[in-house]
Amino acid sequence: MWCYRGGSISTEPRINDRIRVPEVRLVGPSGEQVGIVPLAKALELAQEYDLDLVEVAASARPPVCKLMDYGKFKYESAMKAREARKNQAHTVIKEMKLRPKIDPHDYDTKKGHVVRFLKQGDKVKITIMFRGREQSRPELGYRLLQRLASDVEDLGFIESNPKQDGRNMIMVLGPHKKKTEAMAEAREAQAARKAERQGVAPAGEEEASEEADIAVEADADEADVSAEAASDEADTSHEASAEA
Numbered sequence: 001m002w003c004y005r006g007g008s009i010s011t012e013p014r015i016n017d018r019i020r021v022p023e024v025r026l027v028g029p030s031g032e033q034v035g036i037v038p039l040a041k042a043l044e045l046a047q048e049y050d051l052d053l054v055e056v057a058a059s060a061r062p063p064v065c066k067l068m069d070y071g072k073f074k075y076e077s078a079m080k081a082r083e084a085r086k087n088q089a090h091t092v093i094k095e096m097k098l099r100p101k102i103d104p105h106d107y108d109t110k111k112g113h114v115v116r117f118l119k120q121g122d123k124v125k126i127t128i129m130f131r132g133r134e135q136s137r138p139e140l141g142y143r144l145l146q147r148l149a150s151d152v153e154d155l156g157f158i159e160s161n162p163k164q165d166g167r168n169m170i171m172v173l174g175p176h177k178k179k180t181e182a183m184a185e186a187r188e189a190q191a192a193r194k195a196e197r198q199g200v201a202p203a204g205e206e207e208a209s210e211e212a213d214i215a216v217e218a219d220a221d222e223a224d225v226s227a228e229a230a231s232d233e234a235d236t237s238h239e240a241s242a243e244a
Contacts, residue, residue, distance in 0.1 A: 014055045015070055016043065019063070027056070027066040036062060092179075093172070095125045098148075100140035111151055118155040118175045121182030128169040141169040149173065 014020075019039060026034035026042050029049060037045075046053040046067055054073070057064035094117040096110050117124045126148060128141035145162045152173065159174035175182070 014058070015052050016046065019053065019055050019065065021063055023062050024053075024055075024065040025060065025062050027064065029067045042067075092122045093125050094122050095127060097127045097129055098144060100128055100130060100134050100137065100144060102144070111148060114148065114152055114173065115155060118152060118173065119177070119182060120186070121175050121177050121179035123159065123175065124156070124173045126171045126173065130167050130169070135167060138164060138169060145169065145171045 021039060023036055023038050024042050026037050026045070028034050029051060034045075042053050042065060049067055051067045052070040053065050054068055054070050055063050056066050094113075096114055096117075098107070098110055102110070114124050114126070126145060128144060130138070130141065134140065142162050149156075149158050149171070155177075156173040156175050158171060160170070160172035162169055162171040177185075
């Protein structure tokens with residue numbers, strides 16, 4: 001009876017003398033079809049070309065093998081995977097909390113955060129927090145949400161219409177730009193500013209610095225929003241205690 005004794009299962013293809021079949025369907029270095037040949041012949045051709053014999057389709061009958069520089073192939077595959085991870089965009093939903101009777105200065109500040117989030121390609125969840133008698137005036141929150149959506153319509157759209165959720169009213173704004181486009185524009189802007197200040201830097205150093213600057217700006221935005229949210233919640237708790 002077969003028994004698994006632990007250890008990792010290799011996902012790498014078999015190459016050269018690790019291939020244990022009598023014959024293979026061989027593909028040449030340039031992708032040309034050589035045909036079905038004995039394994040010994042395929043290994044002999046690999047030595048003649050100074051390449052590796054790599055099993056690329058183990059489940060085929062016979063298995064398909066290709067002549068290639070396996071070390072170069074692994075390096076190029078790793079670089080492609082790294083580039084894909086770099087450009088990968090994760091959907092992020094930011095949150096901004098407002099009061100129905102927010103004063104103009106606070107409104108402009110919070111709208112500025114929403115603008116930044118949308119420019120970064122993030123969705124924004126807008127929450128209107130009602131307190132006391134304000135709960136009997138939901139139209140105040142609705143008008144405020146519509147006003148905010150109108151003010152940022154060049155950058156985003158209403159993805160989820162305003163709806164009541166307990167003592168709150170919620171609306172979700174979606175960005176017109178995709179996250180990947182926003183990230184690319186942010187990197188270009190960072191590169192342009194750095195070029196103006198310091199001149200053109202080596203590509204690797206410039207890219208690393210750009211990513212660091214973007215990360216710092218994102219952390220600063222998160223800190224500002226978290227501080228405002230904490231202040232809002234503290235005000236709510238204080239007012240709830242006063243009402244009690």
